[in-house]
Amino acid sequence: MDRTQDPAAPVLLFDSGVGGLTVLAELRRLLPQAPVVYVADTAGLPYGTKTEAQIAARVAGLLGRLTERLKPRLVCIACNTASTIALGMVREVLEVPIVGTVPAIKPAAALTRSGVIGLLGTQATIRQSYVDRLEHEFAAGKRLLRHGAPDLVEAAEAKLRGETPDPQAIAFAAGALRSMPGGPDIDTVVLACTHFPLLEDELAVAFGTGVNFVHGAAGIARQIARVLEGQEFVRKHPDYALTTRQGASWAAYARALAGYGIEGVGAV
Ligand code: DGL
Numbered sequence: 001m002d003r004t005q006d007p008a009a010p011v012l013l014f015d016s017g018v019g020g021l022t023v024l025a026e027l028r029r030l031l032p033q034a035p036v037v038y039v040a041d042t043a044g045l046p047y048g049t050k051t052e053a054q055i056a057a058r059v060a061g062l063l064g065r066l067t068e069r070l071k072p073r074l075v076c077i078a079c080n081t082a083s084t085i086a087l088g089m090v091r092e093v094l095e096v097p098i099v100g101t102v103p104a105i106k107p108a109a110a111l112t113r114s115g116v117i118g119l120l121g122t123q124a125t126i127r128q129s130y131v132d133r134l135e136h137e138f139a140a141g142k143r144l145l146r147h148g149a150p151d152l153v154e155a156a157e158a159k160l161r162g163e164t165p166d167p168q169a170i171a172f173a174a175g176a177l178r179s180m181p182g183g184p185d186i187d188t189v190v191l192a193c194t195h196f197p198l199l200e201d202e203l204a205v206a207f208g209t210g211v212n213f214v215h216g217a218a219g220i221a222r223q224i225a226r227v228l229e230g231q232e233f234v235r236k237h238p239d240y241a242l243t244t245r246q247g248a249s250w251a252a253y254a255r256a257l258a259g260y261g262i263e264g265v266g267a268v
Contacts, residue, residue, distance in 0.1 A: 008234045008236045010239075011072060013038045014059075014063065014075060014082070016082070017195065019156065019195035021256070021257075023194060027224060030221050031224070037070055037239065037241070045157075047122065048123050048193070049124070052085050055085045055124065059085075066242075074096065074098075074227055077100045079101060080101050080194060081193065103190050105131070105134040105139050111212055111214060119131075119145065123150060124148075147173060149169070149173040156199050162252065170206050174206035186211065187211055189207065189211055190215070191203075197215045240266060241257060244267070
């Protein structure tokens, strides 16, 4: 049967860790009836400190195996790092609709009044030519200040385990952007890593009043809904998550996952 005609075929949401849950939250609002499998490549976390070749090979290989096994109706790469590096390649090799995640520079450029935009992403994301192209296309005439903040990835993971995210990591990320030339004028910050909206409250305190945060989660969910328009959905069992770290205990995340409607966890 064509997978788009199987009403139980899931949407596969993929990230290196829990960041993709920020996309899942928006997807729930638009398509509450859509069955979802959430996959976290926890054995590969973090992606942001890896090379382009490592990330591309890992993501393409893993998504190839997962689509064979899970027969999703759509794959969402809910990770800016993987998307900015491997989206084109994955689209070429997989015969399933793929929705990616790219830094929300366009809405940020429309929102800024000072003309100075901060961008927080992983180290791998901020150096991508994909980001250069977005800046050129949508933020010409504005100033885009980029900072790679690997510690925020772990801080977001910790928060979802129910721990207090490292306040120093948050202060450091905000301070790094503020101390760049033009940094004091930042009025809009792009959260260009799906983990970072999980820390929006903490980042808002660190940046101080007058700063807006933008990220792509709602737009990505809308794009998924557009691609799936007219399809039927049947949820045959509760939504679940898979992780790549064999034997890893996700018990610490269970409460957070349940808040996103993820009721079981298994291994890839
Ligand atoms: N959530 C991922 C992103 O959107 C990256 C986290 C990582 O470094 O693995 O970029």
